[in-house]
Amino acid sequence: MKILPNGCSCTEVWVSPENWQSTTAKASLKKNWYVQCDFFDPNFKEKYPKGFPFRKKLNKFKTLEDRKAAAKLLLEEIPKLFQEQGFNPITKQYMIEKVPESSFQERYLTEICPETPFTVALRLAHESIKVADSTYKDIKYMLAKFIPAAEHLKFDSLQIAEVKRKHIRFTLDYLEKTEESFSAHKFNKYRGYLSTLFKEIIEFEAIESDIVLDIKKRIHETKIRETLSEEDRIKVNAHLKQNFPDFWRFTILFFHSGGRITELLNLKVEDVNLEQQKYRVLVKKGKQYKWTDRVIKDVALDLWIKCLYGSSSSDYVFSVGLKPGSTKIRREQINRRWKTHVKDKLGITADFYSLKHINLDEITAMLSMQDAAKMAGHKTISMVQKHYAIGEEERQFERLRTLQNKFA
Structure with a gap:
């Protein structure tokens, strides 16, 4: 139990389903996803003897990656909302400084802004860009490889404004070590696709520059395409x-x-x-x-x-x-x-x-x-x-x- 301002308290924040971090099955998207904790206020002890269930639903996010990212963010932000802002979900009042409740969920997870989590920003940028259909699919394929690698390295908790060149490079290096088919050519391709997404993120003023371009291209052997005799x-x-x-x-x-x-x-x-x-x-x-x-x-x-x-x-x-x-x-x-x-x-x-x-x-x-x-x-x-x-x-x-x- 965590002690909060004004004599209030709350349980640890938890996520449903229990295997939300490890699941890779798309069937789990059919389940009801939410983040919850129980909030206790002495003034409402009789009305809520077992605590007021404070729940944030995640079903609006349509991919496993987005739901996981949203869950991670809420696990961090809900305790801050109670402890630092003094928010009381029963009275809907802020006892320290009023901050719109939606600011830590709606905006950061559905709009590109400096506080948007790294991997969420990449997905939102991908949804936003206007490119050829083939390029759009190629970037989608790249993200399906890049985002799990970034999550493995714990970079997904970074805000997009906090991401530096080294985070991109470390993630690409990790893919090179773990994927047998990863080549210098693919390194350069991924670099180019990420640069496209970062340029899109710049348009929303969430970052100041395209840090991906500072990563050097890999030298790779250009093979002559085989043709028909x-x-x-x-x-x-x-x-x-x-x-x-x-x-x-x-x-x-x-x-x-x-x-x-x-x-x-x-x-x-x-x-x-x-x-x-x-x-x-x-x-x-x-x-x-x-x-x-x-x-x-x-x-x-x-x-x-x-x-x-x-x-x-x-x-x-x-x-x-x-x-x-x-x-x-x-x-x-x-x-x-x-x-x-x-x-x-x-x-x-x-x-x-x-x-x-x-x-x-x-x-x-x-x-x-x-x-x-x-x-x-x-x-x-x-x-x-x-x-x-x-x-x-x-x-x-x-x-x-x-x-x-x-x-x-």
Whole structure:
């Protein structure tokens, strides 16, 4: 029993369910979560002989992580509310200094402010950011790894304003030690995603600077993406065309597009102009959304015409079954088809996205790196030069080798 001002007292604060700290089962979200203690006031001894049950429900928080974070915060703040502020939950009065009861729960756990717990602030920032769907999912995946690591290191009790560079670094180092697949590349990816969240938190004036950027990037080996050989391309083309014609059409059009899988899956019939041989896509990079025109090559025009046959203007070009329809499908379906129909059946090891690399490299060889960048929708040649023009170095060697600049 804790002695409080004005002759009052209270029991220790406890949480229901009892296994709230260790549970990982989503089924536990169906249980009634709350934090409680019993408050005793001598003036209300007859009315509440067993104490007044002071309870704060947590069911409004929809994830286990948020409920755990809320419970931890309330375990710390309720005793302060009684001891330091002299709050009496029976009379609803503050005997020392009046502070709105909701200030330690509602604001800190539902809004980003300097006092918001570290991991809660990360989740709220994730909910708030405006990024491409794929990036949003990637950050969600990162948080599913990062937050448990931060909790293990006891950093989740820190207020976001108290978080320093070392806390981020220690958490990333912990992941590196405990996760077998954690690499320098993943370290840099997580660093970038965390920086995105910290920039969002800055917007709410909860912190002053993006401390994540002060963490140095890891040096990692850049691997050349494996691509299909000429023999593999012939094999894949014949196999898909004969057995899976709809997926074959999508594969060929993706190859010639120079764009992203999600751009084609988001594409609607009304955004395709066959007469001008263009289609329009909404490019989402960071917080910038911009409509951009993509070229329809002569070599792919007939397939575009077949893909649009019998469609309505509001249809997605590649819906269920990769045919026009009203439902947008997920990009995971394309990778799944490639694995099932190509990798597993033909023994091909290159992934679907390597088709983009092949196309942009061939455009670089036949036209220029600037044309390849235009095809991919890039403003500069840097991405093509660094990632896509995989054969350019060899071509450059060949050009230099055969150069006939005689001395005399």
